[in-house]
Amino acid sequence: MKLKQISVFMENQPGRLAEMASSLGNAGINIMALTVAESTDFGVVRMIVKDFEKAMKILKDKKFTVRETEVLAVEIADQPGSLGKVLKVFAENDLNVEYMYAFVSRRQDALIVFRFDDIEKAIAVMKKSGIKVLTNEEVLALTK
C-alpha cells in the first residue's frame, strides 16, 4: 500500500533539474509523478518512478542527495468536489497532510500522492472511510 517516493535535494542552479531528468531518461526510467518545492536557494524534488531501486542507484551514482519517503497514492473520482470530500475526511480524523501532488495517468479517475506525517494512521483512516489507496502493483501498472 505504501508507495516509495524518491526525494532529491537540489540547489537552484541552471541545468541541475535537467541533469536529473536526463539521467533517469537515459536509463529508460519513466517518471510517473513529480513535484518540486522551492525556496530561494534550493529545492526538493519529489517523484514516483517506475523502477525505484534502479532510479535510486543512478541518482546516487550521479551524486544527487536522495532519500526514500513513504507516501500513499489515493484514487479520487475525477469530478468537482471529490478532492474536498477526501480532505474533509482527513481533517475530521486529524490527519496532517505535509504535501500532495497529482499523478499523470490515462485512467478515468484522478490519482493524488499524499505525504502524511503519520502514514500508519492515514492508512487506517482510509480503510475505515472507504477511500481507495492504490497498491504498489496497481501504481506500477499505470504506465508501460
Added chain:
Amino acid sequence: MYWNKEETLPRKELEELQLAKLQAVVKRVYDRVPFYRQKFDALGLKPEHIKKLADLRNLPFTVKDDLRDNYPYGLFATPMSEVVRVHASSGTTGKPTVVGYTRKDIETWSDLIARCLVSAGAHQGDIIHNAYGYGLFTGGLGFHYGAERIGATVIPVSGGNTQRQILIMKDFGSTILTCTPSYALYLADVAQEQGVDIKKLKLRVGIHGAEPWSERMRDEIEKRLGIAALDIYGLSEVIGPGVSCECIEEKHGLHVYEDHFLVEVIDPKSGQPVAPGEQGELVFTTLSKEAFPLIRYRTKDLSRLNTEPCKCGRTSYRMSRITGRTDDMLIIRGVNVFPSQIEHVLLNIEGLEPHYLIIVDRKGALDDLEVQVEVSEKIFSDEMKKMDQLKNKLENDLKDYLGVNAKVTLVEPKTIQRSEGKAKRVVDKRKL
C-alpha cells in the same frame, strides 16, 4: 595640538621612559602572573636582565592561545577586587578573550582616546556622535570616556537604528563621527535615501577603525560626508582603540602612542624583526597597564613602521594602515570572526558535516556574510519545513555565536571544493 606632553618627547627621552616602564612591567608580570614567571624561568630570564630596550627581544612572545589557555582571568596581574571593568572580544573557538582594567587603566585609556580626538582636531564644545557599539566590545565605551575626558559632549548613540542616527546627527548638531568606516558610508547611503544632505550637516571629522579600510574608502567617506576621515587602531588585548591614530595635519600613518606601548614589526615566520620600514606582523608590549599587561603580544595584523618625523610635531613612529592578517580572521561589520567559530556552530548540529564555505562580500557599504553548508543525506528531508527549520536554526546559532548576521545557503554534498591539506574555507570578495 596635543593632549599629553609625552606625545612630543624627544626620542631619547621617550626611550629612557620606555626602558624604565619596560623594566617595571617585566617585573610586574614576573612577580604577579604565574604564566609569565614560568615562561621566563624556562628561558632563565630574570626581570633584572632587561638593561636596555633591545633586551626586549629576549622576552618570549604572547599569543592569543595563551589568553584562551588562561581564560578568563588567568593573565591578570591584579586581584579582581582592583579590576573595575572587563571587556571581551571573539576567541578562535568557544570562549571569548577577556581583558581587564583597573581604575588607573581606564584613566590611561581615556587619555589615549583623548589624544586621538585631539589629534583629529576635536576639542571641548565638540559634539561627538559615537556610533561604535557599546558593550563588551571596546569601541563604544573606549571612545565615550575619551570624549568626556576632553570635555566634549558625547552622544552615546551606539550601533544600529541608522535612520534615527541621521535624525540625531542633524538635530543634535554632531560635529565628530566615530564609527567603523563601512558604517560611515552606510550612514551616507541612508541619509541620501531620507533626502538629508549629510554634507551640509555640522560634521567635521570622522575617526574610523575596528576594520580594515583603504585610501579609496577614505576618499569616498570624505567626499560623501564632507569630512576629514582619520584611521584609528587598537585591539582589546592591548587596550582597545587608541593604540595609534592618525593626525589631521598629515593623515599619513597612525602615530603609535609609544610611551604606553612598545611596538615591533616581525617576520611572522621567523619571529625576527623585519628591516626598518618593511611589512611584518605588529607586536605590542604594554608599558602602563596594571590589570592586564602583555609582553610582546602578537597581533597577527600586518603593517609597517615609518620612523620619519611627522610635521604635526609628534615624535612617535607611525604605523601604516593594516594591510592584512597572518591568520584567517575576518572582520565583518567591525566584528572579529574566525572560521573556526563557524565550524564550531556547524559541528554542534547533529548530522551536519563540517564542509562549509564562507563568502564575504560588500553590498553597498556594509559587509555581507554568507555561509554555504553542505546538506548530508542524514539531514536531508523531503519536507520543506524541516529544511527551513534547519536553515533558520543555523542562522540563529551563527548570529548568537558570532554576534553578526550570517545568511546560510544549503548546497548539495561534495560541491564545496575539497583540497588536500588546508581547505579553502573563505572567499573574501570585498574590494576595500
